[in-house]
Amino acid sequence: MSPPVAAPSNILIIGGGIAGVSTAYFLACHPLRSASTKITLVEGTKVAAAASGKSGGFLAKDWHGSATADLSAMSYDLHKNLAEEFGGKENWGYRTVDTLSIETDATRKSKRSSPLKWLPEGLVHSSRSLGSHTTTAQVHPGQFTEFFSSKFLEKPSTSLIIGQATSLSLKDDGSPKSVGVNKKHGSDSDSEKSSEDQHIEVDADVVVLAAGPWTGSLADKLLGNKIGGRLGVTGHRAHSVVLRTKEELSATCLFTSMTMADGSAGEPEVYARPDGGCGAGDDEPLPPTAAHVKPSASAIKKLHGQAQSLSPVFTQDQNVEVVAEQACYLPIADRGRPLVGKVRGVEGVYIGSGLSCWGITQGPGTGKVLAEMILDGKAKSADVSKLAP
Template sequence: MSPSPPSHILIIGGGICGVSTAYFLSTHAARSSSTKITLLEGTKIAAAASGYSGGFLAKDWHGSATASLSAMSYDLHAQLAKEFGGEKWGYRTVDTLSIETDATRKSKRSSPLPWLADGLVHSSRSLGSHNTTAQVHPGQFTNFFSAKFLEQPSTSLEIGTATSLKLDENGSPQSVEYVKSDGSKSDMEVDTVVLAAGPWTGTLAEKLLGDKIGGKLGVQGHRAHSVVLKTKDRLSATCLFTSMTMEDGSAGEPEVYARPDGTTYICGAGDDEPLPATAAEVSPSPNAISKLHKQAKALSDVFSTEKGVEIVAEQACYLPIADRGRPLIGKVRGVQGVFIGSGLSCWGITQGPGTGKVLAEMILEGRPKSADISKLAP
């Protein structure tokens, strides 16, 4: 235990990192019964990438800086699924393939999957097995553990946007001002703050901590697009990373994740735009969505209207990209009682639960114990 346990911990951001931090703080054995925990979210839980990303998980695809965190968090996903019933949020292990397709010339290779178009796949190799890759529906996961967090004593969820942070004479958090959804302002007395606002973390940090400290915590957003399609027949438990050449010679690299609910999530980049002020203002590019539909149909006729496919969603989200090229996880330098968990890029769903667990350990025990995050210090 730290010398004096926190009185009130505020986590800003209702995505997978913020919710996981809130959950693991609320259930940690070292948590004092007097410690209040509040989750502050601008719109709704999983309003951004945590609600609209693919939910692909990989255990051993990571560089040295994040390898320990990723492996721990991948195993943590499995533990949580076993404890609470992962089918509630679409957890399952999967096979993962890399395939190269070329519609301009016919392949003599047999298709690696029965639902891929014959004569299309020119090369195929395994990237992961049921031991090393898995998937979740990230929005369902994040909402489930938000509810679990709120089942714990002295916990709450506030809808609002943080506008300023007041520090005491020792440089520790004293209160946070925030604007509620109805436009009214309110103050919340706190002594510990966690910044976990996804791609908005950079602007939030600068707003609350100023340019000298917060300006060094740069996190920006990169827009990614996706479509969710429901096929007539359920596809195999497989995730695909593709390199496609279309009939017209155009190229694409969509990722294709078949889900256990009978839907398939297909995503790709393209038509990036500056990050809007709020998650509610994020919208997809019609051109990027059209490209994804075209690529899906070229990959397999199971994604065609002739085969009865149903379009469930056409959407976009912004991945949180740290300026330093690696996640920012830990205690913020130059100020007391402020922590950060952001910038996890495309690995936010894999690393999110682990990020929450190590932040809870740092706040309540003084150091991370479950993973080595020494190269991720902000």
């Protein structure tokens, strides 16, 4: 029989995206959490500032490799359960969807019927189902993350600090003692570090690294290259435009292969959320913080052109509203699969990062299993053994 897990006194999670917020929430409401355990969430800019606020919010239950299949299926079902418990349809746009792969070619007319009424006849040359209402869904990820951040802060002995984690102090036994944070003051949390910032030491005997694409550089800074260097996570930039159409679109997500009228090609993904969305990726070096992420004007222009080529509902003639033109960085682990679990070589440090394009699907499940590892001593809800850092 395993010995009981010693209850931590101070748990600190670094990163206010979906993985970090989910970890904080599931720790705060875990039945084994001691009433005296303090839980602190540290975020550099604002909750859901990066991909968790700007991605398409697509969820898939069974599209995953063997290493992440169990986590993904559990987390997909967890999304459904949370939506039923907390009114996800109203509070963060949860809904199940059909998902199609389509090929379009504007240079030649197709004889196939359009698979959707909002796609023009003669444009779609092939179409096949990738997922149904039982296997694919969507959320507004920013609204989800903000909602559960608020739920976390409703629990006793919880707090959110806006600031940059800068250092990790260890006890004599090598476990965490405190984390140094440059705490942001004032209302402009996206500004550069100023004289108003205050350096504080936050007590922490357990630390969770969940800083998305910045996790790799953070781990190197806090843990040193010998340990932190093994936790390589960086970012790949993805662009999106959010368009609000006059016509209500069907609950359908599209993975496309497009040929435009000028012969140019593209593969944008279209997420017909209640608030719209269209996205594609490119690459540029990861900036220092989420506040420094800027979209490429040419990439945004290309997305608008692709959207307009796909359907007239995305044109100014149909009074489309441009809600957002944006970019974010997907967290990519160097080893090609996520890092979820206890960090080897140092006691009391955990990581949940590198979820790539599946961060929204896997985020709640990642938070749940990390909470179990910390308070139960092992992951109970999903097999994440192949994701051990």
